[in-house]
Structure formats: C-alpha cells, structure tokens
Amino acid sequence: MTLHRTRLLATLLAGLATAAGASAQEKLTYLTNWYAQAEHGGFYQAVATGLYKKAGLDVTIKMGGPQVNILQLMAAGQADCIMGSSDMQMMVARAGGLPVVTVAAIFQKDPQVFIAHEQVKSFEDMKDKTILIAPSAQRGYWLWLKKKYGFQDSQTRPYTFNIQPFVADKNTVQQGYLSSEPFAVQKAGVKANTFLFADHGWTSYATTISCMEDTLKNRPKVVDAFVKATMEGWKSFLADPAPGAALIKKDNPNMSDEQIAYSVGKLKEMGIVTSGEAKAQGIGTMDVARVRQNHAFLVENKLIEAGKLKVEDAVKLDFIKTTKVLP
Missing domain, CATH: 3.40.190.10 (Periplasmic binding protein-like II)
Structure with a gap:
C-alpha cells in the first residue's frame, strides 16, 4: 500500500509539474x-x-x-x-x-528587384521602358532609383501583382521579390534578367x-x-x-x-x-x-x-x- 501511494504521489507531482x-x-x-x-x-x-x-x-x-x-x-x-x-x-x-x-x-539585403526582358542588361537600359511599380514604391526605393539612374515618374504604371502585363509587353520592366516573381516569369516561359537593388547600393x-x-x-x-x-x-x-x-x-x-x-x-x-x-x-x-x-x-x-x-x-x-x- 505504501509503495502504491508513493507511486500515486509521484504521478500526481509529475502531472502538476507538466501543468506548471x-x-x-x-x-x-x-x-x-x-x-x-x-x-x-x-x-x-x-x-x-x-x-x-x-x-x-x-x-x-x-x-x-x-x-x-x-x-x-x-x-x-x-x-x-x-x-x-x-x-x-x-x-x-x-x-x-x-x-x-x-x-x-x-x-x-532587401530582396526587391526589377525584372526586365532579356535584351535589358542594366538599369541604364531601362530609361525608355515602362516600369510597373506598386504605389508604395513611390515613397521608397523609387526615389532612390530616380536619383541614381535618372528615371522619370512618367515611366511608371501601377503594378497589380499580376505578371501578365509584363509577359505581354517586351517594353516593360516590373518590380518583384527576388524569390517570387522571377520564378513566375520563368514558369511563364519568358527569358528575363533580374536586378537586385541591394547589389547596386540600396541599403x-x-x-x-x-x-x-x-x-x-x-x-x-x-x-x-x-x-x-x-x-x-x-x-x-x-x-x-x-x-x-x-x-x-x-x-x-x-x-x-x-x-x-x-x-x-x-x-x-x-x-x-x-x-x-x-x-x-x-x-x-x-x-x-x-x-x-x-x-x-x-x-x-x-x-x-x-x-x-x-x-x-x-x-x-x-x-x-x-x-x-x-x-
């Protein structure tokens, strides 16, 4: 009986410890x-x-x-x-x-990127392109890009998180996340180049x-x-x-x-x-x-x-x- 009570007490104490x-x-x-x-x-x-x-x-x-x-x-x-x-x-x-x-x-590194069609080899090549960016970018990295590369607000159009406008028009560049949109573009069969802002001075x-x-x-x-x-x-x-x-x-x-x-x-x-x-x-x-x-x-x-x-x-x-x- 004593042994049984000891085991019972030990079980109860273990349960209380677990609950605690x-x-x-x-x-x-x-x-x-x-x-x-x-x-x-x-x-x-x-x-x-x-x-x-x-x-x-x-x-x-x-x-x-x-x-x-x-x-x-x-x-x-x-x-x-x-x-x-x-x-x-x-x-x-x-x-x-x-x-x-x-x-x-x-x-x-901020994974923000621009994705461009294969003929675009640098940010400088984007100056005559339509650039698709989200409205929030206008108060962020776009200000840095304008100053560094001379881009103009008139180039921009809204990015709606849909890659089809980019896929359909070789004269467009679009924003993206390094690990996301480039994959979708690749799956769509489009040959494109990706430019990571962080590797060009975005801190x-x-x-x-x-x-x-x-x-x-x-x-x-x-x-x-x-x-x-x-x-x-x-x-x-x-x-x-x-x-x-x-x-x-x-x-x-x-x-x-x-x-x-x-x-x-x-x-x-x-x-x-x-x-x-x-x-x-x-x-x-x-x-x-x-x-x-x-x-x-x-x-x-x-x-x-x-x-x-x-x-x-x-x-x-x-x-x-x-x-x-x-x-």
Missing part, C-alpha cells in the same frame, strides 16, 4: 507581412522544430496579406510583434506617431521583428527569447527547410514545393540572410551606422520631417547584439 510547465509557456503572436512563404521560413521552422517551445514560448504565426494593415493590427493588440517590410517602413511609422521599435532584421534592411515599445518594456525576456529562437530557426531552415515548409503549406495551400525550393535557393545564393554584417555578428543583426544612413535617406526625401525622429527610439539593438547565431 505548460502554463509557463509565454504566449506571443507574430504577424507577417504577406501570405506564408519561404521568405518567412525561419519563423515557421522555429515553431515546427520546437525552438520556440524550448525557449519557453507559445508562438502563433499569423499571415498578413495585401489587404492587411499589420501596423494597425499590432496597435490594436492583435499581435505582439510584426514583420516590417523594411527598417525604413518602421521608421516612417514611428515618426508618424506609432511607438513601434525594430529589434532585428532577418534580411541583410534598406528587410523582414524585421518590430514590436510596440510597451511590449519591450513590459516583456523584455519574452522578446529576447523570441529573437534568439527565431535566429536559430532561420539557421535551421536554411540548412533543412522541410519542417518549416510543411507549416508554410498548411497556412498557405497555394504554396508549392517547387516555389519553396526556388525561394530557399535564391535566399542562399544571394546571401539575403547570411551576407554582410551577419557573417560576423549573426543572423538578424543590424548596424546602427547603416540604420542612420537609411534614416538620412528618409529625411532627405521628406518621408520623415527633419528632427522628428531619433534613430535610437526607432531601433533597439540590445536583443540582437547578445544573440549572435552565426550562419
């Missing part, structure tokens, strides 16, 4: 900037392989999309942190009055972890754990994307294995995650001098009023500096 462990998992919701895809792979990988759970986190990844205002949803408490398309986007939001702070940037970081200032103040340990586990997730995803890819396809059934493989290949080939400062400082790193350069671009182009924003208010690098997950 479950309740200790800190919940965090991360909202992406688009439908689930390989470009979000490290986050899904950290869920799939238990990296977040190991870090004491219960993380939910929510998809964004073309009609989803992720900044608005985070401000309304629907997400703890979001995937900013760029550090510049987040600085503009901060200067506009939203207390958002960027703590890491996964992509050392924007991309795919950020950006959170409300109150979240950083009230839950610093949770944010720190999330940042560290995420970078481990990205390292794991680039080595073997299968676990994360399975969750990506679950969230976005339209995503094919072929597209994921192409995207991962391009991320690796072009060093989108692992190049630059990430080689020595780790995945997700940000350099404050480069952030200041991006801030200066925003001020120069009147996207932020001079004196309106302090860089140190918009970007907090304490978490990523102590992470150092080397590629």
Whole structure:
C-alpha cells in the first residue's frame, strides 16, 4: 500500500509539474507581412522544430496579406510583434506617431528587384521602358532609383501583382521579390534578367521583428527569447527547410514545393540572410551606422520631417547584439 501511494504521489507531482510547465509557456503572436512563404521560413521552422517551445514560448504565426494593415493590427493588440517590410517602413511609422521599435532584421539585403526582358542588361537600359511599380514604391526605393539612374515618374504604371502585363509587353520592366516573381516569369516561359537593388547600393534592411515599445518594456525576456529562437530557426531552415515548409503549406495551400525550393535557393545564393554584417555578428543583426544612413535617406526625401525622429527610439539593438547565431 505504501509503495502504491508513493507511486500515486509521484504521478500526481509529475502531472502538476507538466501543468506548471505548460502554463509557463509565454504566449506571443507574430504577424507577417504577406501570405506564408519561404521568405518567412525561419519563423515557421522555429515553431515546427520546437525552438520556440524550448525557449519557453507559445508562438502563433499569423499571415498578413495585401489587404492587411499589420501596423494597425499590432496597435490594436492583435499581435505582439510584426514583420516590417523594411527598417525604413518602421521608421516612417514611428515618426508618424506609432511607438513601434525594430529589434532585428532577418534580411541583410532587401530582396526587391526589377525584372526586365532579356535584351535589358542594366538599369541604364531601362530609361525608355515602362516600369510597373506598386504605389508604395513611390515613397521608397523609387526615389532612390530616380536619383541614381535618372528615371522619370512618367515611366511608371501601377503594378497589380499580376505578371501578365509584363509577359505581354517586351517594353516593360516590373518590380518583384527576388524569390517570387522571377520564378513566375520563368514558369511563364519568358527569358528575363533580374536586378537586385541591394547589389547596386540600396541599403534598406528587410523582414524585421518590430514590436510596440510597451511590449519591450513590459516583456523584455519574452522578446529576447523570441529573437534568439527565431535566429536559430532561420539557421535551421536554411540548412533543412522541410519542417518549416510543411507549416508554410498548411497556412498557405497555394504554396508549392517547387516555389519553396526556388525561394530557399535564391535566399542562399544571394546571401539575403547570411551576407554582410551577419557573417560576423549573426543572423538578424543590424548596424546602427547603416540604420542612420537609411534614416538620412528618409529625411532627405521628406518621408520623415527633419528632427522628428531619433534613430535610437526607432531601433533597439540590445536583443540582437547578445544573440549572435552565426550562419
């Protein structure tokens, strides 16, 4: 009887410990900037392989999309942190009055590209072409391209995230994401050249972890754990994307294995995650001098009023500096 009671007590204590462990998992919701895809792979990988759970986190990844205002949803408490398309986007939001702070940037190179038909060999060859860009680009990289290459606003037409106008007209150039639209153009049988802005002087970081200032103040340990586990997730995803890819396809059934493989290949080939400062400082790193350069671009182009924003208010690098997950 004594032995039976001892075993029963041990079982009860084990159950209580399990329950306590479950309740200790800190919940965090991360909202992406688009439908689930390989470009979000490290986050899904950290869920799939238990990296977040190991870090004491219960993380939910929510998809964004073309009609989803992720900044608005985070401000309304629907997400703890979001995937900013760029550090510049987040600085503009901060200067506009939203207390958002960027703590890491996964992509050392912004994957924004122009796609042109095969006869176009350089940006200079695009000066007489019709260029399809999204309206948001008019307040971003288009300002840089105009100054550097002499493009004119009169060349532009709206890009509607449909490649058919480009496919049908050899006199057009269109925007794209390195790991996405070039694949669709290739599948359509069109011979085209891709021009990565980042390899021509565009310094924007991309795919950020950006959170409300109150979240950083009230839950610093949770944010720190999330940042560290995420970078481990990205390292794991680039080595073997299968676990994360399975969750990506679950969230976005339209995503094919072929597209994921192409995207991962391009991320690796072009060093989108692992190049630059990430080689020595780790995945997700940000350099404050480069952030200041991006801030200066925003001020120069009147996207932020001079004196309106302090860089140190918009970007907090304490978490990523102590992470150092080397590629």
